[in-house]
Amino acid sequence: MIDFYRAIVFPNRVREQRQRHGFAKLLRLSARIPEIPYIRLSKIERGEVVARADELRRVAAALGIAPAELLLDIDAADFDIAAWAEPFSDGAQIDLKEERFAVLLGAALRARRTLDPALTIAMIERDYGLPPVNLSRVENAQKPFGRWNSAVQRALFALFGVADEPALRAEVEKRRAAGVLDSFLATIANPETRISRTRERVAELLAALREEAPAPAVAATAALLPLPGAPVTAIRLLPVFGAPLPHGLIGDQPTGRTVEAPHIAGPRAFGLKVCRATLGGGLPAQAIVVADPDRLPVPGGIAALREEEGWRLLSVASGRDGRMIGYSINPDMEVSLDDCDPARLAAIVSAVFL
Template identity: 65%
Template sequence: MSMARGNKQRDGARPIAGDLPVDLYRCFVFPNRMREQRRAAGHAKLLRLAALLPEIPYIRLSKIDRGEVVPRPDELRRIAAVLGIAPAELLLDIDAPGFDIARWAEPFVDGDPVDLDEERFAVLLAAAVRARRAGDPALTIAAIERDYGIPPVALSRIENAQKIFERWNAATHLALCQLLHVPNVDELRHHVVALHAEGTLDGALAGIPGSAVRHERTRARIAEIAAALQPAFAEPAFAEPAAAPMPAPLPVAGAASVRLVPVLGAPLPDGLIADTPTPEKAEAPHAAGPRAFGLRVCRATLGGGLPGQTVVIVDPDRFPSAGGLAALREEAGWRLLSVGSDRDGRMIGYSCNPEREIPLDDCDPARLAALVGAIFP
């Protein structure tokens, strides 16, 4: 969490409007009891616990401990098993009368005074980058990494104001100056504050969630994971209010080992796939979960190796892993991605047509599903 040192005026920087709302706890998207429970189990240092959980990269485990990412249900089960507790004991009720996000986050901040000007500037910078990208369709995530050297994970953090400007390194400072067409850091500060004063950033600022939105999202994420930890009471992960119920898998008479599932899919703009039912059925692998379904690729968004007429089997009960393929549920439809990981263990989803690089650790786990099979034309 970015708690800056001092509350000083930067040389050449204009004052930032004091009424700009800032959520000082915006990085903590999933407060939990992991730190408390691991210490109770004798793991004062996270490294000791990490040694018992080789399936979870240390950096990701640290982010779960700090509440900076939403863990997957299988990760919570693994952590709980090592600690000898039920997975639900890792969850918090953030609506409980005694819960205070500031008190919960205290062990994870550096203890220095909060520099509100720098916190506000981080939000304005996030809005400026969002506005710049919105005004130029060619500025894709992949293009920004290629032309400015800002990795997708760093871009996501900048656009969500996850740390103050001073905590980015000199290379990122230079890249942001180039992206926003200014010669140096002082001019960058002037430029961003001036854009805010002109009202140019108002639309982008509206898209940066405040504390109330964070609280609502956190509540929903905790509820989703609590339901997933008790499958008998869980709601379907991908249920859409306006969508018709997904047909159940159809058994094949005389062949108990074969299961046919419905095939959905119609092409949408931007490489997305609609939930449109088709008359087709596809055979699901034996290991596919009960909610598995087929999805027609429609376009070769992952390249020639997965032609448009291919039908992939999507398993909402299985989370994707590096080296595999995934389906990400976006607002308009499904996006197919190949899954890799960077050197810090973060999962990234890739599409080549259109070019996309999506930090999957930042996505809601309930909207990610593994592809467990493919039927080629």
């Protein structure tokens, strides 16, 4: 069985409501919601990722509707996933053979990681050059093998210890014949599994939306407000904290330094000295990041997670089930961010490289 709609985990009414309220293009709506990156918003509208409650509230506020109006009932008698997905189709002819291999490959990769606990997301990126976003997309069989670029294909060859595509196809087929993939195929290719997961996530969103939305934060200082008619030239400086702690943590000690707040930073934003390159060379120890507790992290970004002894910086990616995962390279670890108290999370909104 092949689930042709396996990449759709969150059917919704975002596109319908967007067009109904005068936004012919998603880009126009995105401009009204700077807190949600355009790519993320596009994936939400296409049902490729599950929105968070705060994201639905922001979209609904931009459209002037209630957040629940962005959700739909996938169990309704008139709901047809094929009709819902048709506007997002690229019109390409479906190749059943390649669709089958994409599903088998996704199951094989899931089995490979499950059977080798040492093979973490961070290790796969570091040692095989396969970024978490692409890892998740391969595991969810989001497109045929031939549509992956050469870098992803080479990473998969290395992961399975083969030399080329024919050898990879043979290896995956061998594992299928041996029954290694059986328990993993249902999570990719079974429509009922997808529908059940979607139903659960939508129910979680409805419950979250019933809770009272947090009141908007108000800036604490009037010194930043310009006089009537005066140009806006005030610069807000944030205190910088940070001291290296064991296991990659960052202590709360003041450094005596300040960093300029970006315009998108909320009133509770603060600077955090990286201290150690826990996320690799792209974010060196000397760098300072701006953490904003009033913004939740999004996949593709960086999060600061408050632990008992200090802060931990984590790269953010989407897991195979649409949930957010934070990971670091040194130490090599993964954290399910959806299971964390939002009060312990802060999005990183900018970085200064010294």
